[in-house]
Amino acid sequence: MGKARLEAFxxxxxxxxxxxxxxxxxxxxxxxxxxxxxxxxEWPSFAAYLLSFSIIGVIWVNHHALxxxxxxxxxALLFYxxxxxxxxxxxxxxxxxxxxxxxxxxSDTRWxxxxxxxxxxGMGVSFTLILAYMLRHQLMARPVSQAESKAAxxxxxxxxxxxxxxxxxxLVWPIAMLVVYGGMVLYYIAExxxxxxxxxxxxxxxx
Numbered sequence: 001m002g003k004a005r006l007e008a009f010x011x012x013x014x015x016x017x018x019x020x021x022x023x024x025x026x027x028x029x030x031x032x033x034x035x036x037x038x039x040x041x042e043w044p045s046f047a048a049y050l051l052s053f054s055i056i057g058v059i060w061v062n063h064h065a066l067x068x069x070x071x072x073x074x075x076a077l078l079f080y081x082x083x084x085x086x087x088x089x090x091x092x093x094x095x096x097x098x099x100x101x102x103x104x105x106x107s108d109t110r111w112x113x114x115x116x117x118x119x120x121x122g123m124g125v126s127f128t129l130i131l132a133y134m135l136r137h138q139l140m141a142r143p144v145s146q147a148e149s150k151a152a153x154x155x156x157x158x159x160x161x162x163x164x165x166x167x168x169x170x171l172v173w174p175i176a177m178l179v180v181y182g183g184m185v186l187y188y189i190a191e192x193x194x195x196x197x198x199x200x201x202x203x204x205x206x207x
Contacts, residue, residue, distance in 0.1 A: 016089075021092050027042065045103075054185045071139065077139065094112075
């Protein structure tokens with residue numbers, strides 16, 4: 001199967017998920033508080049929105065980079081991709097839940113932190129499974145050595161180790177969790193798929 005249909009479907013799901021995030025941002029014009037006071041009160045929603053928007057945005061960019069490596073997809077890879085999208089579509093819900101309980105406080109805030117952490121971990125594991133499957137079943141556009149494969153999976157899979165640790169931090173200090181997740185976003189913004197051909201190689205191949 002060609003990969004265009006998979007990428008088009010994934011783009012649509014990611015676009016819906018990233019758009020749904022904004023629905024949790026609101027103010028009440030008929031409320032007693034001023035606009036400035038409401039915005040200050042709603043800061044958890046804005047912080048969670050900015051973080052989750054950045055996360056889904058990076059997922060979209062890296063999803064494109066990942067499938068740029070493939071020449072084709074098979075049935076199993078389609079289901080691995082659906083697994084990733086399933087976790088991505090939970091992000092608006094876990095973002096809204098986290099923001100709500102950050103505002104209200106209480107013991108349930110920890111459950112909101114766990115929900116958000118599970119969502120992040122599921123996304124990270126799914127991404128790693130996709131890359132590992134593509135490498136193992138030789139779906140790449142060019143041959144990849146075993147050493148390159150292991151290095152790529154380790155770099156892509158870093159989040160699967162870090163996300164649970166960040167969730168534990170959030171159980172003690174939720175604000176610190178948001179900051180560390182922001183650092184993870186910066187890591188994956190800077191991260192380039194290590195098995196992509198260099199610009200020189202691409203020019204030589206005419207690609």
